Amino acid sequence: MEPQLEATQPQFRSVLSGPDAGELGFGFDEIHGLISNPPEAPSSSFTALLELPPPQAVELLVNEDFPAKPMPPPIFPSNIALIDRASKFSVFASADNSSEKTPILSASSPMKLDSVKREPPDSDSRPNSSSPPVSTQGLKSGKRKQEEKKVKVTNKKSKKAAAAANDSSEESGDKLPFVHVRARRGQATDRHSLAERARREKINARMKLLQELVPGCNKISGTAMVLDEIINHVQALQRQVEILSMRLAAVNPRIDFNIDDILAAESGSSIDNSYMGMFAPSMWPELQLEGNRQHQYPQPWQFAGLHHPSLAKEEADTPNFITPENSLISYDSPANSASLHSSQLKMEL
Amino acid sequence: MEKRSAGTMKKKKKNPHTNPNFIKIRFAIKFLRAINRLNTTNTSRSVDKYRRYHTIRAAACASMASAVGPTRAWSRALLRTRSPHRFLANSRKIVAVAGGGNPRENHLRRLVPGGDAMDSCGLLKETVHYINCLRAQIVPRIEEVVSTQAQNCT
Numbered sequence: 001m002e003p004q005l006e007a008t009q010p011q012f013r014s015v016l017s018g019p020d021a022g023e024l025g026f027g028f029d030e031i032h033g034l035i036s037n038p039p040e041a042p043s044s045s046f047t048a049l050l051e052l053p054p055p056q057a058v059e060l061l062v063n064e065d066f067p068a069k070p071m072p073p074p075i076f077p078s079n080i081a082l083i084d085r086a087s088k089f090s091v092f093a094s095a096d097n098s099s100e101k102t103p104i105l106s107a108s109s110p111m112k113l114d115s116v117k118r119e120p121p122d123s124d125s126r127p128n129s130s131s132p133p134v135s136t137q138g139l140k141s142g143k144r145k146q147e148e149k150k151v152k153v154t155n156k157k158s159k160k161a162a163a164a165a166n167d168s169s170e171e172s173g174d175k176l177p178f179v180h181v182r183a184r185r186g187q188a189t190d191r192h193s194l195a196e197r198a199r200r201e202k203i204n205a206r207m208k209l210l211q212e213l214v215p216g217c218n219k220i221s222g223t224a225m226v227l228d229e230i231i232n233h234v235q236a237l238q239r240q241v242e243i244l245s246m247r248l249a250a251v252n253p254r255i256d257f258n259i260d261d262i263l264a265a266e267s268g269s270s271i272d273n274s275y276m277g278m279f280a281p282s283m284w285p286e287l288q289l290e291g292n293r294q295h296q297y298p299q300p301w302q303f304a305g306l307h308h309p310s311l312a313k314e315e316a317d318t319p320n321f322i323t324p325e326n327s328l329i330s331y332d333s334p335a336n337s338a339s340l341h342s343s344q345l346k347m348e349l
Numbered sequence: 350m351e352k353r354s355a356g357t358m359k360k361k362k363k364n365p366h367t368n369p370n371f372i373k374i375r376f377a378i379k380f381l382r383a384i385n386r387l388n389t390t391n392t393s394r395s396v397d398k399y400r401r402y403h404t405i406r407a408a409a410c411a412s413m414a415s416a417v418g419p420t421r422a423w424s425r426a427l428l429r430t431r432s433p434h435r436f437l438a439n440s441r442k443i444v445a446v447a448g449g450g451n452p453r454e455n456h457l458r459r460l461v462p463g464g465d466a467m468d469s470c471g472l473l474k475e476t477v478h479y480i481n482c483l484r485a486q487i488v489p490r491i492e493e494v495v496s497t498q499a500q501n502c503t
Contacts, residue, residue, distance in 0.1 A: 213480055230457065233480065234479070
């Protein structure tokens with residue numbers, strides 16, 4: 001533990017030298033005094049410190065090496081800067097404190113800060129009264145006590161802080177590439193529940209996307225029903241694909257594909273119309289025109305005629321899809337005759 | 350479809366792999382080529398209707414999957430079944446489907462190709478892409494039938 005303490009000691013110094021040391025009333029001697037002062041007579045501040053369990057204190061001590069965050073400028077008197085620093089250390093100790101809360105903390109509640117101000121003067125007064133030798137044990141305990149005290153106070157306050165900050169920080173947390181999920185108020189903060197919560201939110205986000213994709217899912221609330229709708233929709237789409245391929249199979253043998261022409265047509269008007277413009281409406285007039293024009297192929301176009309009203313709606317109307325399918329199947333033999341007929345026509349042409 | 354999704358799914362539109370227009374065009378080209386190949390090979394024999402239908406459907410799936418590319422899990426699964434020697438079989442993590450935490454999810458897994466080896470999170474994502482692609486398949490097919498018949502008339 002010794003090298004660690006050595007490392008923390010200069011950091012403590014740098015921490016204090018950031019803001020004016022004079023305002024704090026801490027000299028280095030006083031720091032050492034504070035640090036090494038054994039808890040002889042329990043005052044109110046120290047008893048509060050002792051309530052904190054040791055592992056948390058050790059954590060605090062360990063995590064003091066982290067100071068990745070810049071120190072806030074001491075707008076208020078320096079005690080508050082100390083509190084802010086302490087609360088930052090507390091971020092790692094308990095996950096439900098956030099640095100975002102501390103500005104709220106420092107800005108909003110002067111009344112509570114007064115009570116906090118009372119406590120540091122207590123600790124300040126203590127080292128002034130004594131001048132003991134430096135001991136590593138004392139360093140650890142003293143710092144721990146000071147930080148713990150601040151942590152405990154800020155813990156209480158941050159729990160009372162607005163829940164809106166929680167939600168907003170939670171929202172922003174989700175957008176980071178690193179998944180930072182802040183715990184909401186009153187929720188468990190261990191690793192498992194955090195990970196679960198992150199996962200759940202991912203799933204909810206994807207469900208929202210799916211809801212927007214599937215028509216008519218916006219009104220439905222509840223995951224189960226939405227999933228049902230999604231499943232219906234996927235099944236309907238797959239069935240549509242099947243129907244289309246059956247159609248193509250029925251029509252297929254007589255088709256002589258001229259790929260170049262078709263590709264030219266694709267890059268030209270027809271496909272552009274269907275892609276750029278509206279999904280259904282622009283296409284259906286084309287189809288209907290084609291169907292009307294070509295009287296030589298009555299039966300396939302009767303299929304098309306049947307399909308228009310059902311497919312144009314595009315709400316997952318499964319019964320509508322079932323009936324064209326039935327009609328298609330019932331048309332099987334005529335489809336055969338249609339293909340023969342069409343091949344005859346092709347030969348005639 | 351573009352109108353409906355314009356406000357909400359901008360993220361997807363930017364990605365070329367999931368952009369519906371690109372997929373449609375790629376799919377259309379591959380599908381037409383496949384069908385053409387089918388036609389040229391099968392002109393002589395009068396193949397049974399159902400077999401033709403099945404081959405067309407297989408061609409549609411395969412061309413769709415290859416149009417999408419191996420970026421998505423379900424397309425990988427489809428391509429794996431078509432040509433097993435092409436893609437190395439990934440170590441499929443077998444999610445406990447039989448345990449049945451959610452019966453609807455299992456249903457969805459059965460529907461979406463390759464859904465067995467995915468956790469719920471990835472499953473939903475794949476479903477979204479899959480729905481996009483199915484939509485991309487359906488629209489131009491009718492168009493094809495129209496255009497080819499129009500061509501053959503003239």
